[in-house]
Amino acid sequence: MVTVDDVRRIARDLPRSEEHLIRDRVKFRVGKIVYVAFSRDETIMGFGFPKEERDALIAANPQTFHLPRESDLRFNWVQAHLSHLDEDEMPELVLEAWRMTVPKKVWSAYLPRLA
Template structure:
């Protein structure tokens, strides 16, 4: 199970990240772009993810991943049940989401290699 604190420990090490509490929801963003957000009850973690790949991700683990609400499906976004995520999987998802919102040179400098 992943908690907001687990994500916070990672996200705040990523360059340009800031944490915000908006309407009882913890969100991590770069500038104005949110790349990870939690539901108010912290049971769902939403994260930036390529739209063209999300159906495959959800199909691979339907008990873990699900689509955001209909109005948010136009965005590059997927949700996951925090109770079903492990630490390693969360790290990969958060870092990949962060890579989607920072300049490639910033991601490469932090990761030590060209971003995916």
């Protein structure tokens, strides 16, 4: 099972990434843009994800992924049940969410280091 600490190990080294505790919820953001957030009970992780691809992600694994609440559908956002999220899949989701929030020059300089 993926935990907040697992995500923290990925997010803490990402350029411009900061961790915040907002209304008893752990959130990772770049500037004012949140790219990963957890429910108060830390059982659900919301993350940035392209709107045009989220239906396919959910359809491929509806036990793990689901849409955010209706008021958040306008955002590039998907949610995942941490108890079902694959530990090998989580780093890619976090990195892609972060990549959506930083300038191309930042992520293109960082991502080659991962290879």
